[in-house]
Amino acid sequence: MKNAIGRDIPAHISGINNIRLYEGAGVYKPEKSGAGKKLRVGKPHTNKILQSIDEAIEKTGLKDGQTISFHHHLRNGDYVMKMVVERIAAKGIKNITIAASSLSPCHDFLIDYIKDGTVTALESSGLRGQLGKYLTRHPEALQKPTIIRSHGGRARAIEAGELHIDVAFMAAPTCDRQGNATGRIGKSAFGSMGYAMIDAAYADNVVLITDNLVDEPVHPYSIPQTQVDYIVPVEEIGDPAGIASGAIRITKSPTQLLIAKYAAEVMEKTGILKEGFSMQLGSGGASLAAAKFIREKMEAQNITGSFGIGGVTGIFSEMLKDGLFKACYDAQTFDTTAVQSLAENPNHIEISASFYANPWNAGPIVNDLDVVILSATEVDLDFNVNVITDSNGVCMGASGGHSDTAAGAALTIIVMPLIRGRLPMIRDHVQNVVTPGNDVDVIITERGIAINPKRTDLIEKLSNSGLPIMKIEKLQQMAYDFVGKPDEVQLSDADKDIVAVVEYRDGSILDVIRKPLV
Amino acid sequence: MTKILAKSAKAGFEEKNDLVVEVSPLQNGSGVVIDLQSPVKNQYGRHIEALIKDTVTAEGFFDVQVNVLDKGAWDYTIKARTIAALERGMKQ
Numbered sequence: 001m002k003n004a005i006g007r008d009i010p011a012h013i014s015g016i017n018n019i020r021l022y023e024g025a026g027v028y029k030p031e032k033s034g035a036g037k038k039l040r041v042g043k044p045h046t047n048k049i050l051q052s053i054d055e056a057i058e059k060t061g062l063k064d065g066q067t068i069s070f071h072h073h074l075r076n077g078d079y080v081m082k083m084v085v086e087r088i089a090a091k092g093i094k095n096i097t098i099a100a101s102s103l104s105p106c107h108d109f110l111i112d113y114i115k116d117g118t119v120t121a122l123e124s125s126g127l128r129g130q131l132g133k134y135l136t137r138h139p140e141a142l143q144k145p146t147i148i149r150s151h152g153g154r155a156r157a158i159e160a161g162e163l164h165i166d167v168a169f170m171a172a173p174t175c176d177r178q179g180n181a182t183g184r185i186g187k188s189a190f191g192s193m194g195y196a197m198i199d200a201a202y203a204d205n206v207v208l209i210t211d212n213l214v215d216e217p218v219h220p221y222s223i224p225q226t227q228v229d230y231i232v233p234v235e236e237i238g239d240p241a242g243i244a245s246g247a248i249r250i251t252k253s254p255t256q257l258l259i260a261k262y263a264a265e266v267m268e269k270t271g272i273l274k275e276g277f278s279m280q281l282g283s284g285g286a287s288l289a290a291a292k293f294i295r296e297k298m299e300a301q302n303i304t305g306s307f308g309i310g311g312v313t314g315i316f317s318e319m320l321k322d323g324l325f326k327a328c329y330d331a332q333t334f335d336t337t338a339v340q341s342l343a344e345n346p347n348h349i350e351i352s353a354s355f356y357a358n359p360w361n362a363g364p365i366v367n368d369l370d371v372v373i374l375s376a377t378e379v380d381l382d383f384n385v386n387v388i389t390d391s392n393g394v395c396m397g398a399s400g401g402h403s404d405t406a407a408g409a410a411l412t413i414i415v416m417p418l419i420r421g422r423l424p425m426i427r428d429h430v431q432n433v434v435t436p437g438n439d440v441d442v443i444i445t446e447r448g449i450a451i452n453p454k455r456t457d458l459i460e461k462l463s464n465s466g467l468p469i470m471k472i473e474k475l476q477q478m479a480y481d482f483v484g485k486p487d488e489v490q491l492s493d494a495d496k497d498i499v500a501v502v503e504y505r506d507g508s509i510l511d512v513i514r515k516p517l518v
Numbered sequence: 519m520t521k522i523l524a525k526s527a528k529a530g531f532e533e534k535n536d537l538v539v540e541v542s543p544l545q546n547g548s549g550v551v552i553d554l555q556s557p558v559k560n561q562y563g564r565h566i567e568a569l570i571k572d573t574v575t576a577e578g579f580f581d582v583q584v585n586v587l588d589k590g591a592w593d594y595t596i597k598a599r600t601i602a603a604l605e606r607g608m609k610q
Binding site: 423483486 | 534535557558560561562563564565589590591592593
């Protein structure tokens with residue numbers, strides 16, 4: 001069956017229930033109420049503090065076939081998933097689904113527990129590192145394809161009852177003895193707990209794992225005590241070097257800087273860069289570097305923005321501090337400068353993944369974005385974007401907030417080099433679609449800028465701007481003139497070789513990731 | 519005129535967008551034998567092997583083992599490194 005972007009989706013995919021094809025942004029309208037939290041009776045003067053992860057597994061009654069969840073705010077420094085999965089395996093519990101908000105290379109250890117049958121299904125925003133390679137090569141290692149969701153899509157799936165979590169094991173950098181938790185302080189501070197908030201609000205059992213249990217009440221808290229069943233103190237929840245980088249610096253690459261400069265000029269010449277505008281910058285060299293040029297233009301023209309959303313870096317929190325924006329909404333905090341800003345600046349506002357991007361609530365903040373600048377691993381002539389698989393079809397990335405922000409923003413700009421190494425980044429058809437071309441307006445490379453033909457208004461505004469505007473086909477040909485046209489990587493069309501299912505943010509199926517035949 | 523390599527020789531660096539080409543003499547009648555390692559082998563493997571074979575033959579060599587460690591080099595680099603390795607291999 002072909003969906004609205006022409007991707008061939010099997011009518012039945014083993015282990016995936018209720019397949020609904022992608023029909024376009026906002027087309028499907030849910031007519032039901034969402035999930036609720038299981039009721040519980042908190043007894044007076046109960047001690048929630050447990051001695052060990054083992055005790056938490058026993059108290060929650062975790063058993064074969066259940067779903068456990070983790071957030072990824074500790075990024076590549078996360079110790080918590082490993083300490084929990086090791087103990088689950090030691091107890092002989094099998095057939096567990098791990099629903100993580102994302103996975104990093106530090107989660108490569110999961111391969112061992114997939115092989116021994118402890119873990120038999122994954123749901124995540126991303127698949128990377130050795131785990132991504134392993135599952136791409138051996139889709140049969142899991143009982144069903146991995147479900148890839150955007151950040152907003154995951155919040156939606158939990159709130160809609162499509163992703164039911166039996167036990168949420170949530171890393172908490174600081175919490176009090178009642179379970180009020182924050183990520184702002186503590187030796188493993190990571191900033192916003194935006195993804196964890198949803199798990200804590202909906203899971204049947206919530207276990208906090210902390211390396212900073214304090215006696216005094218924690219306030220402001222990101223997770224309230226009303227949602228927390230148990231607390232397990234441990235030595236360390238993560239490796240500080242992997243949790244948050246030091247202040248992220250603007251790239252020195254001339255190519256990236258040129259792309260970033262074009263992005264700021266496109267914003268200016270389309271009239272988006274005006275008093276009260278809002279923006280989000282994705283991670284990636286060129287999108288972050290755009291901040292430098294946007295800032296110069298804002299200061300020169302005396303423009304104050306309304307708000308920014310993140311994925312917040314020090315680059316943005318400095319703009320907030322300097323009064324260039326009124327507020328900053330933060331679902332995930334990237335570097336130490338931004339963590340400090342969240343702790344100190346009242347205009348730096350912590351939000352949940354649902355507030356950020358859930359398409360099934362009355363107003364996720366992405367819906368109010370004027371502009372978003374995003375990276376891509378590759379794009380195609382239909383403006384579709386891939387950020388999940390590399391040019392050989394191997395899972396190496398994450399959906400993140402890509403499709404969420406692209407759908408919400410009035411102007412969606414993709415920044416990427418025309419060629420990486422020898423590989424042209426404008427394909428006839430991307431290997432896998434994470435963000436549909438309908439939500440993408442402008443693709444900027446160092447050698448030219450392509451505008452989605454549907455945006456005739458932008459074409460008109462930019463045609464005499466002095467910017468190197470051209471048809472996407474011409475831009476693709478320019479790359480071919482340098483490096484030649486690449487052969488296509490052959491993919492298996494067997495249904496057993498489906499590695500992952502890419503959900504659009506509304507839960508419909510946008511694409512399936514198939515095993516490459518190489 | 520058929521040229522014959524005097525010894526094995528290398529050119530290039532193991533750097534992004536570059537490649538290391540190592541050529542060695544083979545017995546008469548062996549032909550041009552290419553061993554290619556490349557991150558873009560799926561996309562450009564056939565093209566790179568043809569380019570190297572054409573370059574080696576155009577330089578007048580017919581029996582050469584060519585070991586290539588590619589790091590995403592473009593055609594002009596592949597050609598230049600191949601010629602350089604062959605020329606070095608001609609010197610005693």
